[in-house]
Amino acid sequence: MVRPPCQEGPGHTFALPRYMLFDLPRDVVRSVSRFRLRVHTLLIQTVTWTHNTSPTCDLCNANDVQDEQHALFHCTHPRVVSLQRTYATLFPPAGFNNVSAFLGQENNKLYFFLHALTVFLMSRLAVTLLD
Ligand SMILES: [Zn+2]
Numbered sequence: 813m814v815r816p817p818c819q820e821g822p823g824h825t826f827a828l829p830r831y832m833l834f835d836l837p838r839d840v841v842r843s844v845s846r847f848r849l850r851v852h853t854l855l856i857q858t859v860t861w862t863h864n865t866s867p868t869c870d871l872c873n874a875n876d877v878q879d880e881q882h883a884l885f886h887c888t889h890p891r892v893v894s895l896q897r898t899y900a901t902l903f904p905p906a907g908f909n910n911v912s913a914f915l916g917q918e919n920n921k922l923y924f925f926l927h928a929l930t931v932f933l934m935s936r937l938a939v940t941l942l943d
Contacts, residue, residue: 831923843927847880848915853933854878871936880911883929891932899925 831844846852855867855878869878871889876882883892885907896903899921908914915922 830918834920834923836923840923840927843930844923847926847930850880852930853936854880854883856880883933884911884914892929895925895928895932898928 829848831841836844850857855869859865859867867877867879869876869882869887871878871892872887874882874886874888876886878887885903887893902914902917902919902922902925908917
């Protein structure tokens, strides 16, 4: 199979994201893909297609836009904090500067954390839409 040339320069080829190289459960792969592609239920996205007009996080009192950075690092909702504690090895004391650095770490627990976070956020949206 001939691989297409890569923008990175000669010798580089396109490669699948790391998480797609592992034998992960399909629902975990789906959640990671959704988060990476911004096909998730964070208010920064859903505000464009729901009756909610504010992207401010409705899960905590931080008065912060509910985007990927907020959900990963700043949200104080008990479930999110619980997930951060369960997957504490993903959150070193020095922390990460940005979402891309966080998502780029080579720790396989990252995928299960993103899955649990995505499932929580999606279950919350389902309740909102049924109200
Ligand atoms: Zn929040």
